[in-house]
Amino acid sequence: MKATIATEWLSGCSGCHVAVVDLHEKLLGLLENVEFVRIPVLMDEKDYPEADIGIVEGAVRSEHDRVALKKMRSKVKTLIAFGTCAVYGGPSGIGWLHESSDVMNCAYRSGPTNSGTESPDMNAVPLEECVVPIDEVVPVDIYLPGCPPHPYFIAAAIKAVLDPCAPRITGKPVCSDCTRKMRKSENITLKRGELTAEDQEICFLSQGVVCLGSVTLNRCLAPCPKRGTACSGCAGPSLDIVNEPQLDIRTLVAKRMNMLTGIDTTDVTSYIEQNAKTFYAYALASPAIYKKPTVEIMEWTGETTKLN
Amino acid sequence: MITISIDEKACVSCSLCVDICPTKVFSFNSVKDLPEVALPKECFGCLSCSEICPSDAIQHTGAALSSCFHHDTYCTNIVSKLAVSEPASFEDIASATGLDEAMRDISVRLLSVGTVLKDVVGAGLPSVGLMAGRSLATQLPRYRPPKNLEEAFELAIKEFAPAWGLEFKQDSDNLKVCVKECFVRGLCKQENISLGGELCVLFFNYLSGYLGKMSKTQLKLVTAERSAESCSYEVKIMHR
Structure with a gap:
């Protein structure tokens, strides 16, 4: 049946x-x-x-x-x-x-x-x-x-x-399906407001563009970074971020960018905070994100002015 | 012994694992353009490589997971129901949310932080609690700020449960706050500390900062009664 x-x-x-x-x-x-x-x-x-x-x-x-x-x-x-x-x-x-x-x-x-x-x-x-x-x-x-x-x-x-015996699906982030190579690079500055980068073979993070691929669950087979646009995190946070209270989108991206290019982590975190409605767009209403002790969406977006 | 496997298909050749490993377990094979596990015996299971790996390509078996970290049941529930292929380690975490252990851990830290704060700031202790409470009010997201004090009370009761059981009785500008369940009182009882110490001062001011920020008022303490069952505070509401 x-x-x-x-x-x-x-x-x-x-x-x-x-x-x-x-x-x-x-x-x-x-x-x-x-x-x-x-x-x-x-x-x-x-x-x-x-x-x-x-x-x-x-x-x-x-x-x-x-x-x-x-x-x-x-x-x-x-x-x-x-x-x-x-x-x-x-x-x-x-x-x-x-x-x-x-x-x-x-x-x-x-x-x-x-x-x-x-x-x-x-x-x-x-x-x-x-x-x-x-x-x-x-x-x-x-x-x-x-x-x-x-x-x-x-x-x-x-x-x-x-079928309980059927193969399960992947729990890895978008990067696992991305064809770009992540390389160390020098003399790179943070490219604010940009969604794309010159080199099609190299990871966006290595080129100073904020891409959320490494902090986003792969439910898409990485079409955006493969075709030249940085990941916007549409499938929601990756498993480690959902599970671990101390991990957060902005800090993990900043840490990886810092290790790859030497860009200051506070540059990246403050850029993401200034654009919190963009970078946290997809999982903002979930307790998995807004209850994190480090996430201060109201503060970043200036909505606390209503409270004052 | 811990065994490490690298998913070569998922790896993006960033070599961040080579950089971050404190015991230099990995080496980078530039011919294959992939990292290799060169010294597997050196791994002590800190999992920092797994955390930094952008594509989650590194899997450890036999590493002891730090189950005493508290994991939110809401989040572990989502993770356990994503139908994913490698749920083993996450299932372990989901089964051990470790709330009791986390509470014990927090208790010890809270006691020492309270003592240190009292020694360092002395008479400024209430202000520390007040500031912390105010920042809590701006941090917790809510769809809209409470319109009046009653709504602020409702929200406070909800946000502080279950560790604290709060009751509010308002008579125009006089407010009576009754604290029935209290995490701090339980802690004081357990450690044989008399009530009214630095943690009580910190908590009351924390609560008053939180309520004050949300309701745009200032709360001024008139009298405080503390007992083993419940504490109550008479408070004067000052409108700003």
């Missing part, structure tokens, strides 16, 4: 669902073993049918998300938190730093392209006061971060759920 899969999207961009469709012909192989009973991107099923595997994309941002998520949990046996938003809160986690009324104002009223008169509060579900990863609402069985997770890992994760 085929295993059944139901999926649901909460506050996300639906990119993770598109990644499921991106399995292409692999999807046909997968469909020999599983059957989708609910997938909003492919079929019109409003109800929540019983299923063996539940896949949830997106963070909990509105009341609708909370209700939908609880319904999903009650109907499925194994729940997969799918994509960085579901696992760590994702980019919408930056909403932690602002009141939800400010977020609505900025998006719908005061923005330069808005008329300033229309507001979505007539029929839209109201926002909750903060963004939370789905595991703060219901228990989660498998976490699959990635923005979106590469189809390779989606297939592997579903296989791992269906």
